[in-house]
Amino acid sequence: MSAVPAKPKLTIRLCEPRGFCAGVDRAIQIVVLALKKYGAPVYVRHEIVHNRFVVEGLKAMGAVFVEELADVPDDGQPVVFSAHGVPKSVPAEAQARELLYLDATCPLVSKVHKQAMLHVKRGRHVILVGHKGHPEVIGTMGQLPEGTVSLIESEADVEAFAPADPAALGFVTQTTLSVDDTSGIVAALQDKFPEMQAPSSDSICYATTNRQEAVKAAAQGADLFLIVGAPNSSNSKRLVEVATGAGALHGALVQGVDDIPWDMLGDGSVVAVSAGASAPEVLTSAVLDAFRARYDVTIDLVQTAEETEYFPVMRSLRDTPLAPADMAFVNGGA
Structure with a gap:
């Protein structure tokens, strides 16, 4: 029998922290808990977070995504406002219509x-x-x-x-x-404007800062820097810009395995990988598995911070139990 040809070698610099942040965790948990407590449908105004995998997963559970409150019928079911926040006019309209609403705006x-x-x-x-x-x-x-x-x-x-x-x-x-x-x-x-006043604390959130710092640490000398995230995710797009600005030869935003630009890689390439704050870990894991299928992979963890932040959901949902599969989804799993 002829020998199986050796796989080409590839080094992956895996950034930590990456993926879901506390605000995203909380927003997704609110939708899942609302579905458990009130049953389907639960309406969600705009994408709860900017990620297609998350949105499709919540749709499969019974969430109905709408553009405006006018699309929400008066059927007594709750409507959730996305993690990005809404103008004051939106809860005012919900109150005027006596809709049950849950505000998932990131704290x-x-x-x-x-x-x-x-x-x-x-x-x-x-x-x-x-x-x-x-x-x-x-x-x-x-x-x-x-x-x-x-x-x-x-x-x-x-x-x-x-x-x-x-x-x-x-x-x-x-x-x-x-x-x-x-x-x-x-x-x-x-x-x-030297007299301009700053906010009392930095407006850019900890998760954005931490993910950008990890990307900077991993970028120098990388042939390709992959950011797992959605094309309408601001923080994910910024990570691509940070990666190329910090020394990566190429940067790419990928929603999943199908978007990996394989033609940019060869034997001995160095790939850095991170994920935007609204990208579930299951997508990053699938990308890593795709590399392992093609290459002899060495993974170097690049960790620049440890995140322990946790934002609780509103009191009305805290006593609603979640099944293990639901918790896995909330935490970025399949």
Whole structure:
């Protein structure tokens, strides 16, 4: 018998932390618990988090995703607001219609809402650093009275920005931005408006910062950096940018195994792997298994932080039991 040819060698630098954060865990758990407590359907306004695998899994359990509250019938079933947050008008409409609603807004997004409202309370015009059209940005701007907030997306926007009172400004940021890019925009704002007030604490969340730091540590010398995540996930797209900016030769955002660019790899290649905060671990595991099927893989763990954060669900759901399979899904498993 002829010898089985040896597999080509491949080194994988696996980032830690990666994948689900505490806010995503909480949001998914709220939908699953609501299904257990109230039965199907449970309506969800917009994607609960930006990941197709998660959304399809929740649909299979009985969740119904809608764009607006107008799409929710008056059938007594609950509606869940996504982790990205919603404008004040949304819960106000739900209350007017006497809908049962559960707000899954990430507590760190809610913190940004409070920071922005505090700026307004203190007579400041709010500068929101973020990406136009992102659900989190829409939700944050929707907390504030009309005319009290301006969106800044780039340093060019800073240059063009001419507020009515440059001495009465305060800023907050979207939680999922690139730390480095945001620091440049904030520095430009501070140079132009030295009296501008910062929020009481950093708006970019711990999970975004931790995942970006791990990517930076793994990037130098990597032939390819794969980020497992969805194309509409802001934090996942930022990780690709951070990877190539920190020295990876190529970066790619993949939703799963089918998106891996195999033609970029050869014997002895170095691949770094991380996952956005809304990407379940089961997808990353499938990517690693696909590499093991083709290559003789050595995995080097690149860990830069240990995350212990936990955000509890609302009291009305805390006593609802979950089956082991449900808990596995909530925690990023199949």
